[in-house]
Amino acid sequence: MAEQDAKPSGPDLSRGVAFSELADGGMLLGHVGDEQVVLARRGAEVFAVGASCSHYHGPLAEGLMVGDTVRCPWHHACFSLRTGEALAAPALSPIDCWSTEQRDGKVFVTEKRAAPAKPAPRLAAKAPDRIVIVGGGAAGFAAAEMLRREQYKGGIVMLSSDDAAPVDRPNLSKDYLAGNAPEEWVPLRGDDFYKDNGIDLRLGKSVASIDARGHEVALSDGTRVPFDRLLLATGAEPVRLPIPGAGPGQVHTLRSLADSRAIIEQAKSAKRAVVIGASFIGLEVAASLRHRGIEVHVVAPEKRPMERVLGAAMGDFVRALHEEHGVVFHLEDTVAGIDGRKATLKSGGTIDADLVVAGVGVRPRLELAEKAGLTVDRGLVVDAFLASSAPDIYAAGDIAKWPDPHSGQAIRVEHWVVAERQGQVAALNMLGLRHKFDAVPFFWSQHYDVPINYVGHAEKWDEIAVDGDIAGRDCLVRYKLGGRTLAAASIYRDVASLQEEAEMERSVASA
């Protein structure tokens, strides 16, 4: 993602702007010295905060103010305008806050405030001594970070079967795979973070079983780790194709940093790739490989890519977008077998390829929960507080099936932001605070220079209402059932997408 232009733009806010220039609920981008600052007005109050989102530097002035928060236009992070705190992922670090002064009908930005004093701990009287997190991904990391943000002083052990510390997984199929992002951008935090925050991160450690009654997990190397509260955040694993020649050595899947590295390594000498599956990940891989100049063939059984999630018109757009970039689709077809460099299609054709990547969906990692006797129903069933059926055991992320107040259904999704936000809420609840998880589901996907944002959750609909022009890459597409908007996908309509999200939040809050 491109950073904002380094040259400061807009008015010099230290010299003041007329209060009347600021609409109530509106934002104005300006600068103080070399630093870009956003002024935001709420009634008689005016806030000043850093202009760049701490996630991927999204331009906050182009986002949306909701109450005393500002929402990032790119991936919907939410910051407090009062303190700069990152209230909702994917941003995990605060933004700067500046002091303002009002006199003679003008607003002046005076100085950058020191980092806000940490709020008094909100911990319940008896915080647990030991919290164990199984999983070093989005949900596990966000939980650990939130526990320390809340000034939890007890022990945190994070067990991850991955050899790498928590990474920015969405990057693995996008800029990192395309060669646009160096590897140092991929870890969510440097090694010091874990040391400085007393997080006992144990990598390459697989949990083999959970003794729910005895409050203990057992690792596959025999080590036992006791817990007072346990968070299960084991994520999902790529489905492997049951076809001849599609073993791990022959066909890549993509979940971990190691997977992405392996694809990059082979891509260095590859001329032609077959991507099996027209899923989000499959097509992001296709885009990244095209960026590397590799010929890409996508083989998938559906008639249109992404039709099940985004509908026919968006599916056609996604296909056309990839074709414009040279991707060759083999739709309504599947790979029947792979023999060395040759992929044989069910329709009879063959494609010679020196790289094969499968993106045919994922399966939640539920074995631990099942073996421990927790309630599982195509997801680890949790309540509104993300608590499982066993006392003191919580779940978050791709494995969790929670009662979503927006759709009124118990759902399980595979979205980065949802996983992080669930990790954060589970952290608060493990500390004895009672927070319902009621965030509106959100995901984004990126294909070449086209981002697709999606808020809400619609498994079926009876109407798709398109506002704008899908082919013109300027649209908000609403998925409705019985006249009610369940979800909205957008391309370059960031504010409209944020407004849909805020509307969904309001309707649940007022229910």
Ligand SMILES: Cc1cc2nc3c(=O)[nH]c(=O)nc-3n(C[C@H](O)[C@H](O)[C@H](O)COP(=O)(O)OP(=O)(O)OC[C@H]3O[C@@H](n4cnc5c(N)ncnc54)[C@H](O)[C@@H]3O)c2cc1C
């Ligand atoms: C390449 C890629 C790109 C993506 N892009 C996007 C995107 O653009 N937008 C979006 O919304 N979503 C995206 N996603 C989905 C998103 O990354 C997931 O929804 C999110 O990572 C889920 O978080 P999680 O914590 O549940 O699981 P994960 O992040 O997968 O973490 C699970 C962790 O558990 C560990 N683990 C599993 N089993 C055990 C065990 N028995 N013992 C110990 N540790 C264990 C794993 O090693 C891993 O560290 C993408 C996913 C991938 C793979």
Ligand code: FES
């Ligand atoms: S850049 Fe702001 S949420 Fe991603």
